[in-house]
Amino acid sequence: MFSLDFMRDNFTFILSALPITLLITFLSLIFSMLLGGVLAWVIIRDLPYVKYLVRVFISFGRSIPMLVMLYFVFYVWPWLANGLFGGPQDTPFSYKLSPLVAAVAAFSVVFSAYFAETFRSAWNAVEKGQRExxxxxxxxxxxxxxxIIFPQAAVSALPNYTSVLIDLIKDTSLVYTITVVDVMAKANIAAARGFHYVEAYCIVLIIYIALCLVLTRILRHTEVYLSNRWKSHAAKVVPSHSFWGKKYVQK
Structure with missing residues (x-):
């Protein structure tokens, strides 16, 4: 029978793992954006040969399921790396990553591909005539x-950026499969005490919905603010002390 008492008594216990979820999200976001920025730069610069490798990497990152990547980094990578490079005492655990590091690495690889496409499309959204x-x-x-480019590209990128960030947050619910004690792991621990899995997962649902709604609202307001800020300067010469910097001529 559905127990509201269980939800009341265990909500704080499950919520206590939220900092781990946020930490994984933050670190993965930073590294995936950095790597995605480099990948996008290679494609934008149209570097010969390298751009083909980057496109293969992006296709790989966008094609592989997140759970498979987590398993690969945490379970397969130690054996693969040990076979390729050898290791102390030739054990299969010499290259084993901690669960937290493995989670961040897996998310960074996968989501860098999505951020690369987001940044590339935002760059292309800026008219070539403005650069000329x-x-x-x-x-x-x-x-x-x-x-000139960044203020406009940021406005164009924010909708896709928001979507990718929300997907990243939601996918963090998978890290418990590689023994990271996150919100889902705490929910399973609490549920196992009295087989209240429905109630425990309802708590997780509430936490993730609240988190995603807050971030979506923040990014939406940011998008509107930047868009209005840019439009207010688009038809005039911007002085050096303005929000966007020194003078330039906007088409």
């Missing part, structure tokens, strides 16, 4: 990026 106009008035490549 920036060159014509003497702006360097970095200055163009900081004052």
């Amino acid at each position: 106009a920036a060159w014509s008035i003497g702006l360097t490549g970095f200055t163009q990026f900081r004052r």
Whole structure:
């Protein structure tokens, strides 16, 4: 029978693992964005030969299921690396990663592919004529990026960025399968005490819905703010003390 008392008594216990979920999300977000930025840069610069390797990597990252990647990094990688590189005493555990590190590594590989596509599409959304106009008035490549391209690309990227971030948060519910004690792991521990699995998973559902709604709302407000900020400067010359930096001519 469904027990509200169980939910009341165990909500705090399950919620106590939320910092682990947030830590994995934060670290994975940082590393996947950095790697995704590099991958997007290679494609945008159209570097010969390297761009083909990057495209293969992106296709790989977007094709493999998250659970399979977690298992690969945590269980398969130690044996594979030991066979390729050898190890202390030739044991299959010399390259074994901790559950937390394995989770972050797996998420970083998979989601870097999604962020690479997000960044690339945001870059392409900025009209080529604006970059040409920036060159014509003497702006360097970095200055163009900081004052003209990035403000517009950020607005274009935010919807896809929000979607990828929400997917990342939701996929963290899988890390308990490699022994990370997260929200799902705590829910299973609590549920096993009296076989209240329905109630325990309802608590997890509430936590994830609340977390995703808060982040979605924050990013939505950020998108609206940046969009309005950019539009207010789009038809005029921006002074050097403005939000976006020094003067430039906007088409």
